[in-house]
Amino acid sequence: MKFTRRTILAAASATALLAQPFAAAAQELPGNVRLVIGSTSTGGDTYQNSSIVADALSEHLGINIKVDAVGATEAFKALDRDSRGTTLMIFHDQSYLGNLYGVRGYQDIFENYTVGPTVAINPGNAYLVPKDSPYQSMDDILTAAENGERVRVAIQPGGVSEIGFSAMKNAARVRAPGSEENIVAVNTGSQSDKNQAMWDDLADVINGSIQANEQFTQLPEDDQKAMEFVWITARPSTLEQAPAEGMGDTTRDELLQYASPETSVTLDGEQDFTFDKEFFFLFNPEMDPAIVEQIDTALTEIFEAGEIQERQKASFFIPNFLPSDEAREHLQNKRGTYEQVIEEISTES
């Protein structure tokens, strides 16, 4: 007999078929689960968050869960390949923002995957200016745009980093139609690239985060690296849950000064635009709904026990558990809002 790849594959899949009924009958998470995440960094917020959740879940359910930082494209591929519940995914708003901004490799998650429960928020998304900048507030920036001054904002295009920028343009449009043209993007990459763009005077405003940039806001004004927050995009209700001591040498009350309603970037002239980076599960669409239910129940019990919240807060995450159905509705609404913002600024330009 010729041992080709095909015959072996056939043999292997036959074995897999035989094993199938057992897995199907159990209707719950298998004993060894791989949790892929949309980031390739094992030091980043997605990884930290996912490992907190994975630890809690594996302890609660008595199974093994490995977090693998394979990155968005590979994570979606891995999820596509497996409907047995052996592969799960955790990612954040980038998963649908990438799709809204038309980035390669991002499909509509609400159509192609099952959106699962949310678990936490990273409240840190922020915009900063140099300490000696002529713009000391969002109002200064929007006024400058209105007066025809070009304001350059360093962002990483195509997702979480761009949405606040889109909101700025939108606010400028609401305030003085046409002035959004004066808010221009400087497309950069990582956080250090954005910082460098500011220090090289290639950008007037940069996207950053409370966690990564707070240290620079503590520098004296004559230091070339000194920065200052102008806007924190989080909802006030989110930020209020942060530890009172805040981050670094900036207290929660100080942080609140930069967030809505104190700092207002309007959505439509009445409401403020806000953005919270929420982490949630994504599942293969063909995965047994019983598994989704099992995860929902387990997480409900974990969050009721209250221990996970402490771990999340210790890493400056805001606990944010919503079971699958609520999470799906909430995220769909959120996407609707952002879709409109992005449409408004692109049709009028």
Place this chain on the structure above:
Amino acid sequence: MEFFDLVTPLFLALIVGGTFVGVVFGAIPGMTATMAVAVCLPLTYSLGLENGLALLLGLYVGGISGGLVPAILLGIPGTPSSITTTFDGYPMSQKGEGEKALRIGICASFVGGIISLAALYLFAPALADFAIRFSYVEKFLIILFALTVMGALSNSMLLGIFSGFLGIFISLIGVYDISDGGNGEIRLVPPGTEYWLEGGFALLPVLIGLFGLAAILEEAERGVPEGHSADTVKLGKSSSFSFSVFRGQLVNLVRSSGIGTFVGILPGVGGSAASILAYSNAKTFSKKPESFGNGEPEGLMASEAGNNGLTGGALVPLLSLGIPGDSTTALLIGAFTLQGIQVGPLFIGNNPETWNAMIFAMVIANIAMFAMMYFAIRYFAMVVTVPKHVLFPIILMMCVIGAYTINYGIMFDVWTLLIFGLFGWLVVKLRLEVAPFIIGFILGPSAEVYFIKSLESFGDLTIFFTKSWIAMVLWVLIAGSVIGSVMLSRKRRTATEQPA
């Protein structure tokens, strides 16, 4: 103080263990320090940054040093950097002075290692401080300089530069990464392969393929020659070595270490150039150049001090500019990225504990190397007799683990390993050069971003000349390296044309 918290028994054990494994790898002909690091890389994933580096730096120091064992005992360089060690080491062992030669080599290696480490400690932070002021423009020029230097020092400048550009070209396959500031579109991807090639080829599988798999394929091509049986190894009497051989050799040792360190600092130039330069200089300045090649300890010292001088030197551009100094440090870049740390001008300033831990690990590794090899050299000498048919399959398997686990489980990375294993074999046959290819492959994506962003920000090609005086200096250096290499190749040609 945080630094002392890092120095745990595990940390020390990893350095010593790494050094030991490195020496073993170095001692086996056909296996290199780079391969040792490549194969052991997956071990570091769960060790954390400092502990992982402790292991890798131990492997690096050990691997470079271990090469002298087969060079002296069998006349076969264990690693390319010990080619010149065979010139005088092997004749010595044939004269029955094997153990003496080994010990001379070990002492010289130690001196070379320590001197280059001092240079690293003093030089890297200063260079990094300076490089912090570099913008996209200067960073792009630095890469251009690295490419021309490495082309200039290749056997053929044209083929060297071609290999470098080929490396860049292949590194650009796939998406123009958004997280680097790109627009997320793909290019150079053949139709139908988007599913796999969207993200391009991952760095570490490429390196493991080029250095691990390719080396084994080359051995397989040659029929995996049997190892050497114990009786071909001539150690000689252990009593004949004494430190008095080093009398009057201080200048030689310091000069050779200095040359090694300097060559290490030049990007992309491996250990063979370091030891060859050190050796030929020692010969030029020696009072008895005629005895070189017939078992002259002076030549042995120059060679070994030179190739170990490389270790510290090669880390200078890595830690201050983010540009690897040789192929082994290229793998270290991978180890850093794995831990989420970007190496570049900000590295030392932002991670002083890691920096101190690295220096400390290098010191310990050198001491461990010396102690181990000096006192247990008879046992290490037996390593050259380990059968390859036992060793190679394990190495192949470790390469697979390394490639698969590097990005947390992507099967295409394993196929990348095979593709570049075959490619590495082919490159040698085509007389292209691996080292410039690697440097091009590593620096390609950054070169692109710096180049494009410079133009996006300034919109004018002249910015590359007018940005700052640093840019001008870099252009002078680039021109100098090109002119220098042309002159060097002329000289080489006339030298080969004249009958010796």
Place this chain on the structure above:
Amino acid sequence: MGDLTQVTIDFETSHLVFPTIIGIMLALLGLAILITRRHEIAHAGAHWRGVFDRMDKVRFLGTIGLTVLYFSLMVPVGNVWPNTGLGFLICSIPYVLLTGLLFMHDRRPRKTIPVVVTALVAPTLVWWLFTDLFFLTLP
């Protein structure tokens, strides 16, 4: 003069700029190599014939063949027991054994013992180390 050096890069197509430049450079360098080394290139056929004549074809091609087989089987086998790394273990044992035997010159039974032992011990040890101790994903 100033206008000649002016460049505007359209972000939408910026992914093509650098590859094009590098492609042109490669073509130019390739051409230069072709011209300066035309004699060597003309004799490339002989060079490759020599390479293949000297090659140990069984060991070289055998290694490649076994490796391709090994890589192809790992994932399907591993999929039967997801996320346990068993695909790696089950495929590695025969792979290490067969490559070991392939590389051997003297295949008398007594001499194969170390190879068999390695093939059993090494993959198992590595598998245990990576899945249990380091908690990493293997196929």
